[in-house]
Amino acid sequence: MGNNFAMLMDGFQTVFTPTNLMFGLLGTFLGTLVGVLPGIGPALAIGLLLPITLTVNPTSALIMFAAIFYGAMYGGSTTSILLNTPGESGSVITALEGNKMAKAGRAGAALATAAIGSFVAGLIATILLAFGAPVLAEFALTIQPAGYLSLIILAFATVGTLLGTSRIRGLVALSTGLVIGLIGADLQSGALRLTFGNLNAIDGIETVTVIVAIFALGETLYLASRHTIVKASILQVNGKAWMTREDFRRSWKPWLRGTAIGFPLGVIPAGGSEVPTFLSYGVEKALSKHKDEFGKGAIEGVAGPEAANNANAAGVLVPMLALGLPTSATAAVVLVAFQSFNIQPGPMLFQTNPEIVWGLIASLFVGNFLLLVLNLPLIRFWVMLLKIPSHYLYAGITTFALLGAYALNNSTFDLQVALAVGVIGFLFRRFGVPITPLIIGAILGPLSELYFKRSLQISQGDWGILIDGTFPKVIYGILILVIIGPLVWNFKKTFALKK
Amino acid sequence: MDIPQDNSIVSPQTFPYMVATFVSLVGFGLIVSVLRGKHGVPEGDEPGDPYTPLNWKTMAIVATAIGLHVVLLEIAGYVIAATVCFWGVAYAFGSRKIWKDLAISAIFAFIVYFSFSQGLNINLPSGFFEGILK
Numbered sequence: 001m002g003n004n005f006a007m008l009m010d011g012f013q014t015v016f017t018p019t020n021l022m023f024g025l026l027g028t029f030l031g032t033l034v035g036v037l038p039g040i041g042p043a044l045a046i047g048l049l050l051p052i053t054l055t056v057n058p059t060s061a062l063i064m065f066a067a068i069f070y071g072a073m074y075g076g077s078t079t080s081i082l083l084n085t086p087g088e089s090g091s092v093i094t095a096l097e098g099n100k101m102a103k104a105g106r107a108g109a110a111l112a113t114a115a116i117g118s119f120v121a122g123l124i125a126t127i128l129l130a131f132g133a134p135v136l137a138e139f140a141l142t143i144q145p146a147g148y149l150s151l152i153i154l155a156f157a158t159v160g161t162l163l164g165t166s167r168i169r170g171l172v173a174l175s176t177g178l179v180i181g182l183i184g185a186d187l188q189s190g191a192l193r194l195t196f197g198n199l200n201a202i203d204g205i206e207t208v209t210v211i212v213a214i215f216a217l218g219e220t221l222y223l224a225s226r227h228t229i230v231k232a233s234i235l236q237v238n239g240k241a242w243m244t245r246e247d248f249r250r251s252w253k254p255w256l257r258g259t260a261i262g263f264p265l266g267v268i269p270a271g272g273s274e275v276p277t278f279l280s281y282g283v284e285k286a287l288s289k290h291k292d293e294f295g296k297g298a299i300e301g302v303a304g305p306e307a308a309n310n311a312n313a314a315g316v317l318v319p320m321l322a323l324g325l326p327t328s329a330t331a332a333v334v335l336v337a338f339q340s341f342n343i344q345p346g347p348m349l350f351q352t353n354p355e356i357v358w359g360l361i362a363s364l365f366v367g368n369f370l371l372l373v374l375n376l377p378l379i380r381f382w383v384m385l386l387k388i389p390s391h392y393l394y395a396g397i398t399t400f401a402l403l404g405a406y407a408l409n410n411s412t413f414d415l416q417v418a419l420a421v422g423v424i425g426f427l428f429r430r431f432g433v434p435i436t437p438l439i440i441g442a443i444l445g446p447l448s449e450l451y452f453k454r455s456l457q458i459s460q461g462d463w464g465i466l467i468d469g470t471f472p473k474v475i476y477g478i479l480i481l482v483i484i485g486p487l488v489w490n491f492k493k494t495f496a497l498k499k
Numbered sequence: 500m501d502i503p504q505d506n507s508i509v510s511p512q513t514f515p516y517m518v519a520t521f522v523s524l525v526g527f528g529l530i531v532s533v534l535r536g537k538h539g540v541p542e543g544d545e546p547g548d549p550y551t552p553l554n555w556k557t558m559a560i561v562a563t564a565i566g567l568h569v570v571l572l573e574i575a576g577y578v579i580a581a582t583v584c585f586w587g588v589a590y591a592f593g594s595r596k597i598w599k600d601l602a603i604s605a606i607f608a609f610i611v612y613f614s615f616s617q618g619l620n621i622n623l624p625s626g627f628f629e630g631i632l633k
Binding site for chain 2: 051191390
C-alpha cells in the first residue's frame with residue numbers, strides 16, 4: 001500500500017510537467033466542449049478526439065484522455081439540465097429533475113450541485129481506484145486463461161441482458177459485435193475469416209471506427225429519419241452557478257450515497273451507468289424529507305444521480321485497467337486509446353508501464369480538480385455552445401466522425417465500414433436495440449477466443465479445463481444467478497398477476 | 500502474440516462456429532419475440548407512443564452526403580469532400596440558407612484541414628489544392 005502511494009506521487013510528478021499539464025488542461029477544455037454539445041456522450045467525445053492524440057507521446061495522450069473523460073461527463077450534465085437532451089443514458093435522470101429545477105429558475109443551483117457532486121464523487125472514486133486497481137491486478141495475475149474466459153462471458157451476459165428494455169435485443173447487439181470482432185485474420189493461424197476476399201479487411205475492423213460510426217453516424221441518420229427537429233429551448237442561467245447553504249445541506253448526503261452506489265456497480269459489470277443513477281434516484285426519493293418536490297425539481301434528484309454517474313465511470317476503470325475488461329462504451333474507448341499505443345491494459349500493466357498507469361490515475365485527480373475550477377466560472381461560455389443551430393451541429397458531428405474514421409489508417413475502406421456501421425446504428429436505434437453490447441462484443445470477442453484457445457492448449461484439447469478450478473466455478477455460479485434469477489422472478493410475478 | 504506449435508488442438512473455425520450457433524439462437528429468439536407482438540420501440544420512446552413515420556427523404560440526403568464524402572475524399576481532396584458532406588447534412592436537417600451554409604461548410608473544412616495537416620501532422624488528401632496550400 002505504501003509502495004502504491006509512492007507510485008502515485010511519482011504519477012503526480014509525471015503530470016506536473018508543463019507539457020503534460022498543458023495537455024491535461026487542453027483535454028478538460030475539449031472534453032467539456034464536446035460533452036456539452038447535445039447528443040454527444042463521453043464515449044463518442046473520446047472517440048471523436050482520438051485522432052488528435054495520434055501524434056502525441058503515450059503519457060501525454062493518456063493524460064489528455066483522462067481529462068477528456070471527466071470533462072465530457074461534466075459537460076453532459078450541463079446539457080441535460082439546460083436543454084433536457086441527455087447525451088447518454090447516465091444523464092437521463094439528471095435531466096429529469098435538473099431540467100425542472102432550471103425551469104423553476106434554479107439552473108444555477110442544479111449546475112452547481114451537479115458539478116460539485118461530480119467532483120466529490122470523482123475524488124472519492126479516484127482514490128478507491130488508485131488503491132483498489134493494483135490489488136485487483138495482483139489477484140488477477142493468479143487467474144488462469146479459463147478464469148478470464150469465465151469473466152468475459154459474465155461481462156457479456158450482464159452487458160447483454162441488463163442494458164435497455166429488451167433482453168433479446170441486448171443479445172442481438174452482442175452477437176452483432178461478436179461477428180464484427182471475428183472479421184479479419186485469425187491471430188494464431190492466420191486463417192482469413194469473413195473477409196470475403198477483401199484485402200483491406202485482413203487486419204480486421206477498427207474498433208474506433210465502429211464506435212464513432214455507430215454513435216455519430218447512427219444518431220445523425222436516426223434524427224434525420226425522424227426529421228421532427230424539436231426546437232429545444234435553452235434555459236437561462238440567472239445569477240451565478242452556485243448553491244445556498246440550504247442547497248448544500250440537502251446535497252452532501254446524496255453526493256456520498258451516490259458515490260457509494262455508483263462505484264461498486266462500476267467495478268462489477270452491472271450493465272452501464274443507467275442502473276446506478278436510477279438506483280440513486282430511487283434511494284434519494286425514498287429517503288428525502290421533500291418527497292413532494294420529486295418530479296418538480298428536487299435538488300437531491302440531481303445531486304445523487306450525478307455523483308453516482310461519475311463514481312460509476314471511475315469504477316468502470318478498475319476492471320478496465322486491472323483486468324483489461326471494459327464493461328461500458330466509455331471504458332471501451334479508453335481501452336482502444338491504450339491499444340493505439342500498443343499498451344495492453346490488464347494485470348501486467350502496473351508492472352510493465354507503471355509511469356503511464358500512475359500518470360493516468362494522477363491526471364484523473366488533476367483533471368477532476370481543473371474541471372471544478374473551470375466549469376462553474378465558465379458556465380456562460382458553455383451555454384453559448386448550446387446555441388449552435390442543430391443543423392450545423394449534426395453536420396459538424398458527421399464530418400468530424402468521418403475524419404476520425406479516416407485519419408486512423410488513411411484508408412477509405414474505413415470510411416465505407418463507417419457508413420455501413422452507421423446504418424446498423426440507425427437500425428438499432430429505430431428498433432430499440434441497445435448499442436453498448438455491440439461495442440463490448442466487438443472488443444471482447446477476439447479476447448475471449450484468445451483465452452478459449454489458450455485454455456484448450458494448456459489442457460491439450462480437454463474442454464473440462466473451462467470449468468476447472470474454484471475461480472471459473474464461482475464466476476459461472478454468479479452468472480447463473482444473474483441470468484436465471486431475474487427470469488424466475490419475472491415468471492413468479494406474471495404468474496402471481498395471472499392468478 | 501504466442502504462436503502455438505500445434506494448430507490442430509483448436510482450429511480457427513471452432514470459435515466462429517460457436518459464435519454462429521449463438522447468433523442463430525439469438526436470431527430465433529428475436530423472431531419468436533417479434534411474432535409474439537413484442538416489437539422494437541425506438542430508443543427514448545415508450546411502448547404505445549404514437550408512431551412517427553420515418554422520413555426517408557432526409558435520411559437519404561444524409562446517407563448520400565456521407566457517401567459523397569467517401570467517394571470524393573481521394574479524388575477531390577479533403578476540403579471539397581468535407582464541404583460537400585457538411586453542407587449536405589445541414590441541408591437535410593432543414594437549413595435552407597444555401598449560400599451561407601456553403602460558406603460555413605467551406606470554412607469548417609479549411610479549419611479542420613489546416614489544424615490536422617499543419618498542427619498535428621496528420622495528412623489528409625489535398626486533392627485540387629495540391630501544391631497551392633502547402
